[in-house]
Amino acid sequence: MPTPLLQIRDATKVYYSGGFLGDKKSVVALDNFNMTIDEKPATITTIAGESGSGKTTLANLVLGFIKLTSGKIIFDGEDITDMTDEQLKAYRRNVQAVFQDPFGVYNPFYRIDHVFELVNRHFSLSDNQSEYRDMVEAGLNVVGLYGEDVLRKYPHQLSGGQRQRIMMARAYMIKPRLIVADEPVSMVDASLRASILDAMLRLRDEHNISFLYITHDLSTAYQIGDQIYMLYQGTTAERGTAIDVIDAPQHPYVQLLIDSVPVPDPTDKWDVDISLPSEEEMRTAAAQGCRYYPRCPHRMDKCLDAQPPLFKMEKAKHEAACYLYEENEIAPIEPPMLVNQPFHEAAVAAVSHRKRDRAIAAGLIVIAFIAGALLALTREPETIVETVVEEVVVTATAIPPTEPPTATPPPTATPESQEIVPAFVVEPEGASDKGSITWGEDTVGEIENADERHSYTLLGFEGATVEIKLITGGRGLSGTGFFAPLMTVFDPAGDIVFAFDRARRSNRGELTFPADGAYQIVIGADDRGRGVEVYTVTIEGDMPEPTPMPALPPPAFAVEPEGAVDKGAIVLGEDGVNEIENADERHSYSLEGVAGRAVDVKLITGGRGLSGTGFFAPLMTVYDPNGEIVFYFDRARRSNSGSFTFATSGAYQVVIGADDRGRGVEVYTITFSDA
Amino acid sequence: MSQQKRNDSDRVVLKVDNLRIHYATPQGNVIAVSDISFNLYEGETLGLVGESGCGKSTTAYGILQLVQPPGYIVHGSIEVDGTEVLNLGEEELRKFRWTGLSLIPQGAMNSLNPTMRVKDQIIDVIEAHEGKKRDKEAMRERIFELFQNVGLPNRIYNMYPHELSGGMKQRVCIAMGVALHPTVVIADEATSALDVVVQRIVAQTLIKVKDEIGVSLIVIGHDMGLLAQIVDRIAVMYAGKMVEIAPVENVYANPLHPYTQLLIDSIPSIKERKPLKITEGITHDPRNPPSGCIFRLRCPFAWDHCAEVEPPPINVEEKHVVACHLFDEQFEERRAHAYATTANP
Known part of the structure; x- marks a missing residue:
């Protein structure tokens, strides 16, 4: 047994x-x-x-x-x-x-x-x-x-x-x-x-x-x-x-x-009222x-x-x-079965064995990383930036301003020392719970949400110097093809006053605010602002009459139309790999000279994904020039990769993030010419 | 519960008309309750169901005028016995709560004041509305009567909440809710934290008190099994919309709206083992609901028309309203076809 x-x-x-x-x-x-x-x-x-x-x-x-x-x-x-x-x-x-x-x-x-x-x-x-x-x-x-x-x-x-x-x-x-x-x-x-x-x-x-x-x-x-x-x-x-x-x-x-x-079943209702005995009775x-x-x-x-x-x-x-x-037989209690060989010895050994292997592997990884880095430098980025920024800790240190703030009347709530500055709360309602920045007594402000643009009206900050540290969680950076996570600070004029970029190779830096006003911080996005949502921010605390929020400077990037095309280009190019990043869209492509060509299809849904749609597998459908479906992922497939062969040349439509009835689809037409 | 009478009254005690409630967020307004209308009849128990986030609690808090910022009522009308609640001033509203409308809140067991004796909390409610009472003996009799209504022993009169079990605390809350004989009582998930035996006792108490005192009751919950046992009609909400209101027998035997069908299908049974029916929750961004029918993104029967036109409430029979194009006469053929292809017509 x-x-x-x-x-x-x-x-x-x-x-x-x-x-x-x-x-x-x-x-x-x-x-x-x-x-x-x-x-x-x-x-x-x-x-x-x-x-x-x-x-x-x-x-x-x-x-x-x-x-x-x-x-x-x-x-x-x-x-x-x-x-x-x-x-x-x-x-x-x-x-x-x-x-x-x-x-x-x-x-x-x-x-x-x-x-x-x-x-x-x-x-x-x-x-x-x-x-x-x-x-x-x-x-x-x-x-x-x-x-x-x-x-x-x-x-x-x-x-x-x-x-x-x-x-x-x-x-x-x-x-x-x-x-x-x-x-x-x-x-x-x-x-x-x-x-x-x-x-x-x-x-x-x-x-x-x-x-x-x-x-x-x-x-x-x-x-x-x-x-x-x-x-x-x-x-x-x-x-x-x-x-x-x-x-x-x-x-x-x-x-x-x-x-x-x-x-x-409303026709099968409880037929007796029940009650519990009193607490005393239960206890006795x-x-x-x-x-x-x-x-x-x-x-x-x-x-x-x-x-x-x-x-x-x-x-x-x-x-x-x-x-x-009690007239029935009493169920026997089987005696416990013990074995001498501890089950876990093998498992313990396996863990330490792995640790040793990892130490050896680490050296190899460093070499591979440098090689990969060099490679990445020489290549054009082809896909959306995927930084894995998990949180940014903005540490306002006790570095005194080079000169006392003069651009605005000194806020009453702001003590003389620059150590304690007004508390800023990312407080446009829903944002508060994810992105609260408290630049307050503890002098540590944290912005957790990547992929977001935060805007802060900073008063009494002119000349103040803060330390910025970007902490990446999760996978780290080595897998992303980037050396440093990206973060950009725009000043009220829309100029970049601080940035972590690819070249920096560091997650620390220092920023001196040149003037008071509305600053924007873009995290986890590239300098074209892809994947960015814009928030506005109100100020909390016993501030003097806050200066009216200046209009946000125009973003330092253009994504057209409405953030779509830039992401959704399909390049049926030399390498035979094609990427369509935008879900919820119908893409139409005029394909010449594709007849008989076989392609591999892999659906990567990125950020929002389809999991909320009630469908198990991401759905994607390809229609040929006659409107016939030539390829699709459906609920049953439970997979996100497959392949098909183009039967003819002509105008193909690709519908992503929707089922074959096209539900939940916004239609875009994208002009496309084969390379 | 066998003695529970069918409710036949046609007198409307609560009339909610075109109520809309938003929560303001920086990305736009979340439409928590979207233009819903329904009636509650005298002596009726109405169940309000739907998945988390569908707006059922917000509807209740809207009726009670307890929506907290950033939530706000955009428009609508709420009439209790002919009184328009939305027109009441602060003081009138205070008086109206407990006497016209009362609430048995979600997690009621934690809403009692731990530092006050049970009797003092109930006396507090009564005196806040009826003024200080000199006759302590009469007050005690009145509270004992309330205890009897909800099946509590008199010995808890002098106890503190922590000395009571969860089910007893829940019943103290029911006693407070009905102490001033309100017209309408709203029970928000009043039994969901209790285990089945206690849940059954509390649910029975609720119905017994309702019949004895003669109030009308709205029961909010997501346990379709429990609701089948205690309510007369069920209103089904999905993403802020009311998609179907029907007598309880119709809902379980013959659910019409595709979402109601989904809800009924996903009730776990202890009578037969069935294949699991897997669904995801509300799928769209509540700030930006889809055009046309709110449910079309998850609906197995949706077609072009559903994206273009919002389905109006359709009266299929007395007190049974459904908001789905399939029940529009002009689409009868489609309905027949749709239902023929599903296992659960």
Whole structure:
């Protein structure tokens, strides 16, 4: 018999509170709990119960966040209670977690990419950047997402369902054998839950990852669960396959619970009103008897004597802890199976092995980087700039101005010292939460959002010198083909007073403000301003009558028409690679001399992506001169690459970001001549 | 709940007409509620559903005149028993809340003051509207009666909120909401943080109190299962628009609007295992909604017409309104075809 994946034996967890002078209160969160999860096939084991039933305690125990009071948790034959840090790290490679709140687990300042970067670094998952990216992409694809749709977004730009699937993808990247999912769908709309549940099923079926699925939502357990454990006050009231238990519950508590799940059918309404006994009664639940006694409609004197063991029901593996079934056989508790060979030794070794390899690789990467840099210098940039700027820290240091500000009356709120300057808040409503710049007492201002143009009216800054530091997160710069992230500061006249550019090769600099007025900061965009949104900024603080906001200087770039053509040029050129960057557009091309030519098509959706459209795969359709569809990506394809051959020459239309009925499409016509 | 009567009244107690609410952002106004109109009849329980961000809570806060900046009401009319709420002054509005309109807020269990005893919080609400009461004994009787209405034991009279369970706190909030016998009570996700057994008790309490005190109720939620159990009619919102309002039996047995169908389809069942129906959330930028029908970007049946003309509300039968071109008589053939090709007509 193979070693089970996870065995929990007589697990008891007691929380103590108070007790400074002997008045110790204790709460038994988990009481002699037993569970086994087999290694193969992978299963979804549901732990269900009301709040306070011990579900989350169990999850935290399995994750090693808290220690058992007594009992054993055995993973792959190895007791997890006394692990060293190194062993724990190896254990975490095998057991990953997905939590309830898809809003709280992300750092709002970082792009989604950062999540993967961290896990990659922590577990040394990949040897190089391209391996890492393939890994991330594979993980995202498993949960029905695409890297180009989500990686460069901020958490707030994604739906709860997408965020939760990214957590699944993150866990998957580590290739664990067990994922503990604590209420992963409870904070997500019902209509979006299916995508998360689907991701769980795929991980189970295609990648052999088991789940400990903690929930109070029985309907989702019924839809995807294999085994189910119904907990009541830290004990198993009933267990079996999810279908057996929910279709025919045996324990009185489970019967009530399932009867209370609202039926989505107005013709099948609850027919009895239920009530709970008073708090006192609940608390006086027999110390050694059945925990459900105070609420049970079938209670018997016997129930007060001892806690009922699990009795076998008709169906295999279906068991209920209730004396109503005491004539049945008592379900045996299998003895735990331990193996001597620690499961994690190999994993620990693998980690350190990788680390050594990486050290060797690092030297090679430096050489490759320099070579690549030289190459990049000699080449024309052909695509949109993809800097990975994650945050910019603008540090206003205590450098005093060369002369006191005179251009405007000194603001009353501005102290004499230049150290404390008025607090500027990126406060046009919606922008505040992402791009708040507080140039205040702490003298540190931060702008987190790349791809945005921020404008600040700066008063009392004339002559002030600030230090600027650009911090890039995520992938770093080596992969982008740029030496330095780009950032440009325009003064009120629209002139560039400061820039990080390709040549600078640094992320630090100093800027002295030549005058007061409206400054614009463009981050994460190239000097033609591609991919930039414009914000205006109001000033907060006890400022004197602020000077009226001067009109923004014209952007130092022209993108025509409305930012479209510049990005959307298709060059069916010598190298045979064609790029169309703009989604949501219909492009029309007159192609001469293309008959019989085969092309590879790859759809990269960039920033906004299509993930929000409700389509699984990005959609793209190519119409031939007769209006017939000759190529398309559809929902079923779940891929973003393919190829086709031009049958004739003529005017082809390419529709991106829309389905074959052209929904959501703005039509542009682009004149094009083949090279 | 078997004793729950069908609601047949035709008297309109709340009439919302052409209500529009925006949230101002630097990139433009987010249209949270877009020209919605509906009636609430006397004694009726109306469910207001839709996914996160569809504007259901904003609608409720609009009705209560509690929209916070940067949100603001662009236009519309809200009449409660013939009183135009939008014309009320600050003081009138203060009096009108709790007596004309009251709210059981989202996460009501955290909206009680932790430093005040339960009795003092309820007395506070009553005295704020009816003036100081001398007769403490009468007040106590009145509160005990309220407790009885919502199924709370009298012993909690002197307790603090932290001594109560989640379900009890929720019921204290219900008691406060109905203390002054308002015409309309709005329950905003009043049960969503509770587990099923407690949720059922609270939902039952809500309906029982509604029948006993004779208020009309708007229940906001996204749990279609729960709503099936407690409401008379359901109003379905999508991205600020009301797409369908129908008697609850029609919505579940025969949803008409494609979005309502999607909602009904995605209810997880404990009766049968079905293939998962995967959808994404609201897809467009709320500042810049698509032309024509709001749902056309996700609609499996959309055609050119949907992009050009916004579907008007169409009365398909009494108290059943749907905003979808498929129910326009001139497109009957298309409807027949569309529904023939789906598994769930």
